[in-house]
Amino acid sequence: MRKIIIETYPITTPYVGLGEFCKQIGERLSKRANELRSLYDIELCFIVPPRFNGCYGEDVNYYCIPASLRWLLPFFPIKADLLHIPYQCSKVKCLYAAKKYLLTIHDINFMYERTGNKQKRSIKRFKNRLRKADYISYISNFACEDTEKHFYNHQPHKIIYNGVTDLSLLPCENNLPLDIPSNFLFHLSSLQPKKNVHLLIEMMKFLPEYNLLIVGNWNTEYGKILKKEILDNKLRNIYTLSHVTETEKASLFAACKAFLFPSLCEGFGLPPIEAMKFGKPVFLSKLTSLPEIGGNEAFYWEDLSPQKMAEVLKDKLALYDASSDYPERLIKSASRFNWDNCVDQYIKYYLEILGIEE
Known part of the structure; x- marks a missing residue:
């Protein structure tokens, strides 16, 4: 059984952009969990805060990590075929026991909103995340072009638009x-x-x-x-x-x-x-x-x-x-922007990364 781990810690703020994004992809991926298990031998697991244990239902598994321990997560002996961090500012930088790492980039607003040492620290952190990622997804063509303009980025990537709740x-x-x-x-x-x-x-x-x-x-x-x-x-x-x-x-x-x-x-x-x-x-x-x-x-x-x-x-x-x-x-x-289409594209990308034919 292959294991995909998705970090959705921002679910704690569901009415903010990243919280809505993580909530929607988490809920919709969990609805496809039985399908992924039966067709592709894929097990879905989510990293969530302890009080959100079970938030996506019983067909998926959970790693409930307190906020104070998130920085230690890379060193946990959690094996995975694919780790998906669906936002670039996650406290979870990687999992050393994961075979592949997909990072979703929403924007590089720190290049415009911060100056001096704050911007330098943000650039350093972002470069570190880019180096660790094997694959990238962007939420818009602009996000892709803006990132590639400021940072050398050699990883394979896809544009996957966010859904928007109707x-x-x-x-x-x-x-x-x-x-x-x-x-x-x-x-x-x-x-x-x-x-x-x-x-x-x-x-x-x-x-x-x-x-x-x-x-x-x-x-x-x-x-x-x-x-x-x-x-x-x-x-x-x-x-x-x-x-x-x-x-x-x-x-x-x-x-x-x-x-x-x-x-x-x-x-x-x-x-x-x-x-x-x-x-x-x-x-x-x-x-x-x-x-x-x-x-x-x-x-x-x-x-x-x-x-x-x-x-x-x-x-x-x-x-x-x-x-x-x-x-x-x-x-x-x-209507171009809907969550089911968004999650369909992420699943296709997961399969592509894992070398599985649909």
């Missing part, structure tokens, strides 16, 4: 939280500087007839700066919310007029696709992976000056409103 299938609540007006513009993110949210706040000065809802972690340093800017400028057409549940997020996507995402740096860009699955127009920067993910149906800000952004938004919303088939086109474009 929140439109959830029961959406009709009532909106607090006093949020109907027909609002919407932004949701972790409220980090790279998300460029301050541009949206500046833009709303030129859109007094519109309302904007911003959802995210307002306790970050950047979040506090944003909230102060809203108060100092007395912008009464901007509303704020902290983190929301999946059902609440679905309700907000269903009710919003458009989703706005002027991010500077994205390895993939999950929220715009979530919005497109509702048939909602999305406004994106043309930076990093967003044009690849948004495709031809998204609207783009060529100029990221707030007044120009406001002009583009009004023009493109009029175009969207005038086209009766635009929502269907957006939904069709977003």
Whole structure:
């Protein structure tokens, strides 16, 4: 029996990008466990925190490792035919008893977000992970090109796009939280500087007839700066919310007029696709992976000056409103990204790495 071990420790934060990614591939791989066992003699095992023992069901096995011991895991006598670390910042760098090692790279944002010694340490850690990996998967062509531009990378690799959960299938609540007006513009993110949210706040000065809802972690340093800017400028057409549940997020996507995402740096860009699955127009920067993910149906800000952004938004919303088939086109474009297809491709890659014919 061949053994594949997948590290999914970020399952502890299922509503954050990496947590959602690990949760979805873990759940879907476990549903294929009996198939993989009967057809290919493959046993699936997951590395998880102790309190998540059994989280993917009874058809797979678990290594429940406390956070304090993760750094020691490479030295554990855990044999495997393939180790898959599905994100590049894992505390688990490798397993010395694993025959093959697949690393999934989401982005190299540290090249843009950090400077000086912090960046040097991040580069050193990343190079070390690259050296240990036998195979690489990237979540977008941009992530691949960006990595290869900055780092010599000789390993075989594949592009495997993330899936995106279709929140439109959830029961959406009709009532909106607090006093949020109907027909609002919407932004949701972790409220980090790279998300460029301050541009949206500046833009709303030129859109007094519109309302904007911003959802995210307002306790970050950047979040506090944003909230102060809203108060100092007395912008009464901007509303704020902290983190929301999946059902609440679905309700907000269903009710919003458009989703706005002027991010500077994205390895993939999950929220715009979530919005497109509702048939909602999305406004994106043309930076990093967003044009690849948004495709031809998204609207783009060529100029990221707030007044120009406001002009583009009004023009493109009029175009969207005038086209009766635009929502269907957006939904069709977003359908490229689904978790079952994502996991199908990972399974094919596993088989290829292990030298097994389908």
